[in-house]
Amino acid sequence: MLIRTGECNQCGECCKTLNITVVRDVTLNQHKSIKELELYLSYRGICIVGEDIKRNQLFYSINIPCQQLGPENECKVHKEPEAKPLLCHRYPIEPDKSEDCSYQFHPSTPLRSMEFDIVRTR
Numbered sequence: 001m002l003i004r005t006g007e008c009n010q011c012g013e014c015c016k017t018l019n020i021t022v023v024r025d026v027t028l029n030q031h032k033s034i035k036e037l038e039l040y041l042s043y044r045g046i047c048i049v050g051e052d053i054k055r056n057q058l059f060y061s062i063n064i065p066c067q068q069l070g071p072e073n074e075c076k077v078h079k080e081p082e083a084k085p086l087l088c089h090r091y092p093i094e095p096d097k098s099e100d101c102s103y104q105f106h107p108s109t110p111l112r113s114m115e116f117d118i119v120r121t122r
């Protein structure tokens, strides 16, 4: 298990695209090949950005910036906990691929888990 530390620096990198996970084998069956799937998706502005064969997943990225992303890439609802979606509060739950993301992740050790729990309950 990884423990997350740090604060969001409001770089906005995770807010510029919509990312979706689909079932890999079902999707490839429908389209018959990855080339055919990519052709179809390219007409809709969707890119395949990765896959996890073991988990039978394909990852899509769609270039749709969030409507709450401000001109300086800031989240306009960051300071309004109830207006900010739960997914955004929790993101990232694992290391983000963007170099701009300011969160760090550390392997959990019994001591670090205790420290984390203490900080969380303050």
Ligand code: SF4
Pocket: 014, 015, 066, 067, 068, 069, 070, 074, 075, 076, 077, 078, 084, 085, 088
């Ligand atoms: S609500 Fe804020 S944090 Fe969530 S995607 Fe939109 S801009 Fe980003």
Ligand code: SF4
Pocket: 007, 008, 009, 010, 011, 012, 013, 014, 015, 091, 092, 096, 098, 100, 101, 102, 103
């Ligand atoms: S990529 Fe990381 S630092 Fe940047 S807005 Fe998203 S969560 Fe915040």
